[in-house]
Amino acid sequence: MSAAPTPALPPTLANNPRLDQWVRFPERGRAVVATGKVEIGQGILTAMLQIAAEELSIPPDRIELHSGDTDLSPNEGYTSGSQSIQYGGVALRLACAEVRALFLDEAAAKLGAPTEELSIEDGAVLRQGRPTGEDYWSLAGAVDLARHATGGATLKEIGAYGLVGHNMRRVDLGAKLFGQSVFVHDMKFDGMVHARVVRQPRPGATIGKIDEAGLRRAAKGPIELVRDGNFLAILGADETVVETVAAVAATHVAWENVERVNPQREEARSLLQQPSIDRLIGDPEPASPAPGRYEASFTRMHVAHASVAPSCALALYEGGKLQVWTHCQGVYPLRAALARALKLDPAAISVRHVQGPGCYGHNGADDAATDAAIIARSRPGQTVRVRWRREDEFAFDPVSPAMVVSVHAALDDRGRPADWTTEIWSGRHSSRPGGGGNLLAAEALPDAAEPPQPVDVPEASGGGGTRNGMPLYDFAKKRILHHLVPETPVRTSALRGLGATINVYAIEMAMDELSERADIDPLAYRLSVLSDKRARAVLEHAARMSRWQPGLPAGTAKGRGIAFARYKNMAAYAAVVAEVEVEEEVRLVNIWCAADAGLVVNPDGAINQLEGNIVQAASWALKEGVRLDETGIASRDWESYPVLRFSDVPEIAVELVDPKADRPPLGVGEASGGPTAAAIGNAVAHALGARIRDLPLSRERIMAALLRG
């Protein structure tokens, strides 16, 4: 028998090829569907239900969805990078289509009917539209799903979709509105103990002296201390008692070997003095610089995830088995990291995702899970709940690295870039635990492994510091010069958009300045060097939404700006127009966004994500920058780390371009951030008649620009 060529499976299906890892029919009337992707506020559970229900032809309310559980769901790595629908959804869709095809084949054999005459509706097999008495459950005993996917199944015609492409209400929202216990923070077990970690102030710090008597005096009830090397935690049955002691613990625990941070590293330009690992991506550099050059440099400070709740996790160690409940983005990578740190067999660890506060990248969730696991190991049989304190969430959350981005362009005789360099200085954008190490508590243990060498996100995954550094415009030569700065003053990792936010800010600001120099409307200027039809379409759509008018005068305190990017140059396209008024501060008036995300599973869900990314990016652009002092992160509350509040939020309109067209879905959750920051920057420049190249666009910077006027 000659092997037929196997169609390439989507990556996460290839890694989890057994169909029963994705779909099962354990009892009559009910299907169990599993996804490795987890709900982090983005509505993925709803979208996955739509995909599975559509492709299986089963009503969504008859599907039980398992998500992010090392005992129950496939290993799809992390829920990150706007990849859940683009890859995880595509894998689930194909697995469900293949399951449906297998059942149709079995029904055909059983009924002696040609497969072409059969279809499935509401889980029941129909022949030429009439009931056959067969359904998924009557056939389930005869169809063995413990087999590998072939990728050969025919997908449902998009024209026949009744769920995908239509709005579906989020399945998780109701419980959150009625105050039901849905978050990991809300979990309770009999005999559960509460814990707070007294964190190493800096990596490598060692415990000098613990004033245990002082800690106990501060406690209004029984507490216990757990110490393992330089890991220290306070626990007790009464959370209030534990919290009260934790609040004063700093005065009772003396740390030694605490390295100091240079507070000047708060400023992004300090990166230019640091050693770096350098590389060139794209066209070789020209031998001699061309005339007609443009150069400008843009910066952004460190930015915090600043989730609305601090990290939390529960763990139970019993009979040699460890169970962990966590709001992390990747249960399998965390399991692998915990196994290494605790010297346990991965098979003895179950990691379960439970929802937490909105997650915009690698925050403290994995670390809190590790805290809970270490404490639980010392208290067999007792469920341990760790909840970080707010100040610790700000202080120990891995932040998005500060960045400097310089644009160098050589212009042709019509003032358009012929040769373009985006030169990027940045710390790494990923220090996730899966690759080994990078867990705070594990590094405090006596036998801690050396931390791994810093690496950035590879280009195939969209790059880290380099993300969106390569312009999509038709320049004859373009390249990125990337300076990865391995040593950062504070821990850095992934935040929504990674380097794309400031790279898009730099590129789109530069395009605006170049259009001014060429005396061409910024929209027309962009379109003159942009042949990608989908890119042009979103720009033109956003311009229509905003009634874009060329030639509005600059420097009137009212401004409009436009910006565009295709996220990672391979996910969704988004164009944004911002309208602002600037006096001493920026007031956002309107933001319009057009996005092309290919086939959209849940249009309202995608719009919700684009809106959220707009608000968050507006907050980054106007308000956010992590403050440092000698101890590390100094901005440890919402006053020293302000974010956008309700009164700061403008009217926002988002439209999808062609969301029902038969095109592959493109990740959308991070698509509008860069364009929003850049459109605001361009609008502020238009309002002021002067450019501010450093983020955030704070009152101080506005005042300085006005004085320069």
Added chain:
Amino acid sequence: MQLVSFTVNGRAAGVTADPDTPLLDVLRNHLGLAGTKFGCGAEQCGACMVLIDGQPEKSCGKALSTVAGKAVVTVEGLGTPDRPHPLQQAFLDEQAGQCGYCLAGILVSAKALLDKNPSPSRHQIAAALDDNICRCGSHPRILKAVARAAKAMREGAAR
């Protein structure tokens, strides 16, 4: 330890605890009402907002002793899936939320606003919610949802 009596969502409650215990801990850990959330413990984010005698207050900063004899309302006291408060219905209709962690506090702040002002402007709604942090960026939908609830309540009252 001290017995403190008050009402929660219209029912009598008596809690024996350290009188300095934050009301938030009393609600979540002593009374099993987990709808009210911990966000910062410093009265800066509004995740723990409750009504105390009709006023929106951050329960993380209110000691148990201060609510003796008072009426506390939490998100659980607004409505149920079967009988949702117009605010809860409007949030569902507008799909106003992403992670949802901030929503309990926001619903309570919004209720306090609508109890005083049945026809708030967008500006007034935003100002009433400025003590509540939403980090996912659900603000545009939340603002619409509160306006929608206000309209529904006005129409309900007129009927």
